[in-house]
Amino acid sequence: MAQVLANWRLTVLSEYACPDSRFESSDLMEWVQTSLQQADAMTAIIAASPAEWFICAPAGLRLSPAFTLLTGLRLSKQPDALVLYTDEDIVNADGEHSQPKLKPGINIEFLRSSPYVGAATIIRKPLMLDPRIAILPPGLSRNYGAALLAFEQAPTTVDHLDEILVHVPEALTEEYAVTALAHLLVQQHLARCGAAAEVCDGPLTGTLFIDYKLPAKPPMVSIIITARQRLDKIQTCIEALLKKTNYPDFEVLVIDNAETEPAVQAFLAKLPNSNSHVKVLHYSQKYSVSAINNFSARQAQGEYLLLLNDDTVILQENWLARLVAIGIQKDVGVAGCRLVSFEQHIKHAGLILGHGGTVDHIGMDLPLTEPGYMGRAQLMQNFSAVSGACILVRKDLFFDAGGFDEKNFPISHYDADLCLKLGERDYRIVWTPFVTLAQKDDKPLSIEKEAKHDNQQNLTDLRSRKAFIKKWLPKLANDPAYNRHLSLRQREWMIDGDFDVPWHPDLEPLPRIVAQAPDEMGVGQYRMIGPIQELTRSHRICSFMLPALSSEKRFLPYVSELIRANPTVFFLQNAFSDFHLDDLQHYAELLPDVFRVFGQDDIVFSIPQKSAARKYFGKDTKARVRRAVSLCHRVIVTTEPIAEAMRSMVDDIQVVPNSLERSRWGGLQPPRNDRRKPRIGWAGAQQHQGDLEFILPVVEATANEVDWIFMGLCPPKLRYHVAGVHNAVPFDQYPAALAALDLDLAIAPLEINRFNTAKSNLRLLEYGAVGFPVIATDILPYRNAPVTRVPNNPKAWIDAIRAHVHDLDATRIAGEQLREWVLSNWMLDQHLDEWMKALLPD
Template sequence: EEPARMPPQLYVDDGLGFNEVSAVRLPRPEQGKLCVELRLPPIVLALRLDPTDREGRFHLSRVTMRELGKLRMGLRFAAPIAKELARRPEEIPAAARRVWSIFREGGVRGLKGALVERSRRIGPVRYAAWIEEFDTLREADRAAIAARIAGMVSRPRISVLMPVFNTPEKWLRRAIQSVREQLYPEWELCIADDASTRPHVRRVLETAAASDPRIKVTFRKVNGHISAASNSTLETATGDYIALLDHDDELAPHALYMLAEEIAEHPDADVIYSDEDKIDAAGERYEPHFKPEWNPDLFDSQNYLGHLSCIRSSLVHELGGFREGCEGSQDYDLLLRATARSLPARIRHVPHVLYHWRSVHGSTAAATANKRYAVEAALKALRDRHPGCAVSEGPFPTTYRVAHPLPARPPLVTLIIPTRDGFALLERAVRSIQQQTTYPHFEFLIVDNQSTEPRALQYMEELQRSGQARVIRYDAPFNFSAINNFGAREARGELVGLVNNDIQVIDPDWLSEMVSHAIRPEIGAVGCKLLYPDDTIQHAGVILGLFGVGGHVFKQLPRDAPGYFARAQLTQNLSACTAACLVLRKSVYEEVGGFDEENLRIGFNDVDFCMKIAKAGYRNLYAPRAVLYHHESASRGYEDTPEKQERFRTEVEYMKQKWGGALERDPAYSPNLSLESLQMEIAWPPRAPKRWKSA
């Protein structure tokens, strides 16, 4: 089968030649025309248009470029948002409040940043085109799936639980029909009507039950709310697994088949979840949520498992089913308890859009504020899951913060700061840490790498003489890995903090936040949010495989921009974080052998280091509430000489040889998201395999 053609791409030579980093993926032409707005870098030496990624014919008649004024550009950014609001007018009041809040906090600059970030989230590759190209089942797909099902040695029965209350008739019928249209036949639909008052509900449910023996309906006499109704559905379930379906949502036709495939491959699976999107009243799908693999700290920050969720039936019964008192977030509560009882290897992710979340007036998908009680229930569930932790709402709706406590006697942290000359940088870094850090127990260990500048030498001597810092000499050519290893061996603290000399503290609680996670036994390295001096993001974690080895995700977004599904601002597990500011236990540092001094002297040593930590069984973590400025490369400059570029290429090849395919399968990322974008845009084509095509 011929692979899908790539959309056109525009390459920009900004002085470093044409490369994938500067490439801009364009939307597909419509009616023979292509019109797109681009933000080009300040220096442009040449442009190159690649109409396709393989040999073929195309027609190019005229190319024009013009500069857009600020007003027109603002209108261009706002147009897609206005279109979305026109389709869902019930969201307009909340959007207006959000605009006012952004303007009040950040003025015109804040509004501009929010518009740019929102336009990036919508993305240059339209989701509708992606669905048509990669997420539409053809007849050949259906035939292949039927053959796979026929060849299954064991077919687990999946009980779909659907509590119902006064559901609009149209959406209730669609929800039921989406189950009946499943390609996988071993299912039962367990419905419990929670004493609906609308007469059509009983009529629709009785008709459905009479039409298919796999549909079981319970009519509750008293309204008990969602948890009680969900338990009523559970009482009639006889399947090996239970899957959760809201009464106005829809399953993709191959949803239960994909779950069955995952169960067949991983029969010990306790929890399985899929990707999802939203669907409006007109049936248009939008806002796909492409999820990472099991990510415990992200799950504490938001219920990203969401839909479609499937849990082993015996585990659900063992947990006592749905808890009353958690109405509105009863699914989140059940999943929190189920994942806590399970093991990471038994929590499985199916990276396909198997669930369509209905977004209509009054639904949770359309406006979270409609169900404030759901937020309160989620907070209760998290507090029960994490006793002793302070749980509060996060920076965005349906996001949360679990603050882990520090011990009564906080452990000593050795802050290792490599430096060479650069008095102004070092002095600012040390002063900002001294004056703006609330954490009470840390020491400075400055590693001087052959400084000759008199002011820098004098400053380090003063720090050492006054007892403010220890200074040790590394008298060899610059080797970032060796310098940090040298410092770590001399560290007296239970924890070590790797800190560049071009760091500047702006958040007083930065070290407290990072230490609170680093002392958790299951956590390895803890990274923070780093900003450029213009308050845009420099580091919000590293995604493996971005542009080759790894890249800083959400780079240059505004400081408080949510990023893809708020991930720029949520505590979560990541495969790697930059060593420009990294905190971990010294025992973990020593266990993995520190940085690779021989093969990764300068580049990618932090990525390799974090991957070794993950391989040793620890979870690395991004802590966005720890915020610092990073005057990136102020001390060493950029990779701008032939010697540096050759060394960079050598390090890239070493990483690819050592880690191989792991660089393309970051568990903190999705195979449906691009490895050629720093903003988590849709991958074209996706890398998620279709199992019915793998036979």
């Protein structure tokens, strides 16, 4: 049992003698041979032990090496905890892991339905010695009973650590999936809680259905339905409701409003005469779901409100009785149900905070009979919020919470907002699949009405989304009904394959950096990917790289995802496009504590006229850059001229020059093959047409004396005079491909302009790392380097080239001197302190 922290002791209970001498020599392990009943022997050992926490398990259960470290850290922050459970998976004989159980936080309705705490449960000593727990066999039964009993003392005494720290061998999976004592444990628990309920077999093996009971005189319920624009919907809804509902005491309030179609109004006018349960109310103000429901609730006579969409269809006669039986539990604020399509696929199985950036449905489109992740599509459980399409709430609670927020959430998010307001008052939100309603899909309105409706609703919804994030920001990070390793982007229960950061947001002591590179080629590698990876490998930071801006999979995290990840720094390079600006604005407004760093490697608002890249930068580029950097705390640039160009835009700007990764560049040498002529060449990207333009007469004049080699860009006018052209290669292959050019001399021409004057000396570093001597334009970035610098006129270049090729020995020595200069001064591992200082807040 290898653990990174030696704060543990292993005790093995057996009726046999110890077969392993390691138990005799270790202070961390003991073997106890006993003939006592297992529970009695365990109680005696626990009582005598100085330990505070215990995990009891059959032989074979595996603990992650970080188990005692991370659980210890967690428990140090939860002094009142009595039970702590972690995530777990299954491991086979070959050590392969599968079926991860990424559990929710304490979820009492789910716990009553399933012993989901599983094997990964540690229990505090006083609870272990409680006679009601001590009598239980170790393993799942004891873990289950302890969690139920601890919850009764206070929900906060049961804590969850969302890391897979326990691995259950295949041979033990059944033992930790089902316990024969489940019915008894839950029935005793419900009795202690004073809940009138029958414990029945659940729909899945090893699960339970808690059938809550109504009192002898059930409370009156007011069912509120807002009639909208579909006669077929409202007619079907009300007819099914009146035909199917066998609840003894209810009224139906149907509200017509400014958007109600004449045909619907005519249908509603006849309703009160045909059924005494039905009343029709008239709402004449601007259409607002929240306002209409608040208006209706004030007219309601019932003790409970049942808010029902007009596109739902009742399927079960006992639907209302079951919802009320749940809703009358003393700590329940809202009861919601499962919604399905007429094609028998899930439409609502709970709402997840942070999903889609605010709140969204989970389990969408799952077939009705599918169990769902951990059986959660078929079991009663708590959620932070449920859909307003069908919710039951006590009327006085509804008004104590302020009803629906008409100002901020007139059309959307009103249901989640109400649930969260009640949750803040320590009321639970319950979702049950044992009440299932069908919900019709919308038929299209006329084109004109559809366009008008969509435009208005989209604008309103956008305002509501922003208001919801601002109001409930702290809760969006970790919905207790979910797990931080599950996706906030997929409506299925799915492991987060997009943004599952490799650190625990509450327990990681190192700085945590989330970054997005503009590409995976030069700029991205030199200005972000390389430095971040090197800092991570040297254990100075933890990091997560988002897909590059150039990737088809690119995305920026939702605010909720960043809160969940809890990074120290969010680092973006060249982030001034439409793709970035709105999100940067949201981050600045909503996440002021996340240190935002903006990287810039060129003066992009001064692109040379002849550059192929100029077409990608509009006249508003400088304004975009200014706005982007104003939304960040710091800017990192490659050179002092870039810093000078941006000083009016931002207060905090730091210069970190380019450098090379030793692992890529440190061991390269050109092959020095035999050749008929000296080899001279250039390597670079497609945007350097202007830089190569004045080289044409130089190449023409020397083509018979040397072999010209180009890699990447080779202007068409040069091709007749060139001995070899090599295509650009992926960055991982670039250093070796550059060395393989086997040049005797490399050239680094640059146009004289503001853009190039602000560039770095990267071209010289690459050439020097592979031992190529260099002739370069006499321009600021190339000064102070051991290269031959010449002005930009053909004669000077021709003379310099001929001088080098006429003394190749001296030229080769110059290449070695440049290589030594690069390796001694310009390797990334020599500049990690500079990067750390630039990336982290002061």
